Amino acid sequence: MAVVTLKDVAKVAGVSYATVSRALSGSPEIGESTRKRVIKICEEMGYTPNAVARSMVMKRTNIIGLIVTSIDNPFMSEMTAHLEIYARQCGYNLMVCNSSYDPALEKEVFSLLVGRKVDGIIMIPVGSQSYDALKTQTAQVPTVFIGENMMDLPENYVSVDNTAGMQQATEYLYSLGHRNILYLGARDNSMTHKLRADGYYNACKKLRIEPNVLRNSSARSSVQVGYELAKAHFEQPFSETAILCAADTLAIGVIQAAYEKGIRIPEDLSLMGFDNITFSALPPISLTTVNQPKLELAVSALDMLLNRIKRPETPHTKTILSPSLVIRNSCRAIGNN
């Protein structure tokens, strides 16, 4: 069980351990014959370099920390998968932490990762307020935020153009003939949600239709919340021909409430979401929605982080990606003339 180290190899090969190190690192300061001989011995002895010791001297761990609110959330887990695969290709490993939607915990795991000397941190923050809480911490290690739009704050982030996406969604419904569109699930405590609502309002103004918003006063957008909001709404008679949700999860809750009321989608009511989580593609759901390009978000975020790791002095950058419409079967055209 004794682990074989550089020194062991050096002893067997009859060279100094500097030579072994150089043989392995591909340094030019070494003779070709010795290199081959040393490498052969390394293989025979089953030598694996100790990454911890290397980190110690190189002052670099090749680990990047990832903080997400909750891994078991389709959006996050998909992002995580993309990030892990791409990071590994770039020579980095991922240390993953859940913040569990708790700002205090978010701060705690951030410190933990700093102590671990990760080379950088990518995080999907609990909310925009994370910025203030983490201001001192993000100064200690290169950090990139994903998903949450930090506006003009001096932070690095990559996000989707939430406003344009929601505007596009509204216009799509309009193009199908809908004039009475309920916007369901606007939240006040999230910049992302504010921006999405803006998109809806913009479209309404442009298309000259009356905005109609059902707010979500809770802190999260979950299936449960969508269900409750819709259920209450369906109690009274309503005149909307379409519901546009601030998130896919909400839309799935609406489906449930509609089902219970005998309201058919899309025959009786058109429905749209936002995010394009994996669920939404499933045949029994088949939700028309706005896609967040998760792979591109992941790749951009990592590229941005790697850049900052190389050149920490670079000014902060933001990348805003374009969302796109994903048309499935939850909306139908209605006569409108």
Place this chain on the structure above:
Amino acid sequence: MAVVTLKDVAKVAGVSYATVSRALSGSPEIGESTRKRVIKICEEMGYTPNAVARSMVMKRTNIIGLIVTSIDNPFMSEMTAHLEIYARQCGYNLMVCNSSYDPALEKEVFSLLVGRKVDGIIMIPVGSQSYDALKTQTAQVPTVFIGENMMDLPENYVSVDNTAGMQQATEYLYSLGHRNILYLGARDNSMTHKLRADGYYNACKKLRIEPNVLRNSSARSSVQVGYELAKAHFEQPFSETAILCAADTLAIGVIQAAYEKGIRIPEDLSLMGFDNITFSALPPISLTTVNQPKLELAVSALDMLLNRIKRPETPHTKTILSPSLVIRNSCRAIGNN
């Protein structure tokens, strides 16, 4: 940006760095007054211990490696979330890697984690054959497998009693009056699937009904595969009143195929799955299924691993947990007399 180290603190405090170390580690070999003073200075200077350096001397990283086939799979991501939270409570961080269902990659990331000097590895293997491929590697670091039943192989694993679960599912359908039950999706290359099929056969024998199996010849159980199998099956007239699927994903594919054929679930056909992935609870799906207790699997696996880390000489252990029926709305009772 200069990071403050133990030595810096020692210099300011006017003590040796051994003393600082002791003050922080809660060693009793230190005067109460110095301890307080040192700790205060640490806080003032914003000192964070360097985990890498500590790992170096302690020969322990407090990192555990997690290898999953694919993070963006509801079963895995839920397990990962449980594992991360519990591991952190135990003082460990998680380094997560995707094997992407590729045995070669699985082997590669395993070595990578060994080089990282993780204290232990938890893995959801690509398949039972992973055992042979990794035999030499699992000898290098404490390893626990999750999900896949390794039978009597000398490995540590925690799994669910797949046979009992599927038997229970079959019996449930029987109790609802079903006598003609199609078992859909049996795979040959997976021990887990073999055991599940065994459960179905056992029940059939016990209940004296004729087994009826539709095999899956591909390597994975996906929604797509379920859809294709069911679609082909539905082309000809069939007499089954219920379909029991080897996995929830398959069942969701069946729902799609049924929907397209105008077959209503559960009115025309009862349907069951296995795993209880998050999807299955969603209202438009509402699948009756067999639950794998994911939290318990995660906790048992980590406990088992931590034990082996403490006492590597312990003989191999296996834990088999009990699955349980989750009754939702995809099955109905039929007259049978």
Place this chain on the structure above:
DNA sequence: CAAGTATATGAAAACGTTTGCGTAAATTTA
């Protein structure tokens, strides 16, 4: 109060690498 014991602290080794510097041998140049 002397001798012994307990307590608080410092010095230094160790963990396994990478790398700057020095130098002997090999090669080139004049």
Place this chain on the structure above:
DNA sequence: TAAATTTACGCAAACGTTTTCATATACTTG
């Protein structure tokens, strides 16, 4: 062929901790 240059390698420091051992001081005890 002597001098200059290049090449190949070894030595040892450094990275930031923890911990063993030694030791000086303070406290106990008879």
